Amino acid sequence: MMKRSIVVSSLILYLAVQLSAAASDTGTLTGKIKLTKGRKNENSIVYLKGVKGPFVSLDQVAKMDQKGKTFVPHLLPVQKGQEVIFRDSDAFSHNVHIYWGKRSLFNQVQGPGQNSEWLPRRTGEYLVLCDIHREMSAFVLVFEHPFFAVVDHQVSEEFTLENIPAGMYTLVVVREERGDLKEYEQEITIKANEVNTVITEL
Ligand SMILES: [Cu+2]
Numbered sequence: 001m002m003k004r005s006i007v008v009s010s011l012i013l014y015l016a017v018q019l020s021a022a023a024s025d026t027g028t029l030t031g032k033i034k035l036t037k038g039r040k041n042e043n044s045i046v047y048l049k050g051v052k053g054p055f056v057s058l059d060q061v062a063k064m065d066q067k068g069k070t071f072v073p074h075l076l077p078v079q080k081g082q083e084v085i086f087r088d089s090d091a092f093s094h095n096v097h098i099y100w101g102k103r104s105l106f107n108q109v110q111g112p113g114q115n116s117e118w119l120p121r122r123t124g125e126y127l128v129l130c131d132i133h134r135e136m137s138a139f140v141l142v143f144e145h146p147f148f149a150v151v152d153h154q155v156s157e158e159f160t161l162e163n164i165p166a167g168m169y170t171l172v173v174v175r176e177e178r179g180d181l182k183e184y185e186q187e188i189t190i191k192a193n194e195v196n197t198v199i200t201e202l
Pocket residue numbers: 066069093094095130131132133136
């Protein structure tokens with residue numbers, strides 16, 4: 001009996017050491033995305049390129065609204081595995097037409113107050129249109145990892161990413177310009193147990 005209890009307690013100690021080692025190898029990134037004059041005050045997306053898994057999964061549902069003949073938000077970042085819900089908040093019908101490149105993947109008409117659900121199958125960039133109102137368009141960006149954030153420039157230019165494995169990465173800022181996506185890249189280093197900072201001006 002005595003021998004057995006020793007085995008159990010050393011196993012618990014081993015697990016505890018493993019967990020604390022994992023936690024101490026990560027750092028935080030806080031940043032500011034400053035927009036120079038002449039740029040529209042619309043949202044930016046920031047994400048990290050080159051982070052290796054495994055990753056924590058975000059399980060909350062992501063939402064995109066159809067309101068005033070506009071997709072809100074225009075740029076929606078999600079993690080692979082996160083479901084996207086589109087809602088018609090107008091008093092008339094819309095449809096949700098999703099493209100991967102030129103390939104149509106999803107096409108659903110929805111009336112006032114109705115929702116449709118979509119689960120992206122792979123990472124990358126998806127174009128979302130409404131065929132009823134040609135002026136409506138949006139993008140959904142799907143990432144393998146949870147290291148992305150929305151910067152709502154009308155509220156704040158700041159963002160925070162947490163629990164990033166220490167290492168060197170590329171920080172990418174995504175902006176919607178003339179109906180297309182444009183990316184701005186910058187090399188960054190994440191040091192463990194530190195709040196790393198970055199300021200980018202576009
Ligand atoms: Cu529409």
